[in-house]
Amino acid sequence: METLTTAQARDHFADLLNRTSYAKERVVLTRHGKRIAAMVPLEDLELLELLEDRLDVGQARNVLAEAGEDVPWGELKKQLSLGQ
Template sequence: MAYEIPVTQARAELAELINRVVYGGERVVVTRHGKPLVALVSAADLERLERDQEAPEEQVISSVSKLGQVGSASGERARFGLTAEHRRPDRRG
């Protein structure tokens, strides 16, 4: 859970807040009128957040590149011995 502090108080205690984040491992949320504005996190937390953000994109690219070519529908029907296929009705006039 993050420690919340109003922006006016955060201004006065910035050095202490930095120490709490860096040395205490805390996360600090600065608020205005009770609404979150910014968060103070350690550089290590920021790196982890950025790495986690990039990871899904890299995983998708890696997965897609491993798929290779997919056979055609007619090739798949022959492969599995299917003799019929579903076609949508023609909706002409």
């Protein structure tokens, strides 16, 4: 995994895009020496989203099991911090 500054990434954006999409490389971007973002292949993002969805389902099941009864959707969203 390569680490580049945002300025370097800007100068080589097309190459980085090709490397992440075709070569499946991951690139970490830094600003002022701090890691701030990453360029990853789309498959990595899709896997991350799938894992997040599974965690959300697990949390929902736990809340329902703890309640032992029907929980209104609004209350469930509130308990899972999903907003209004």
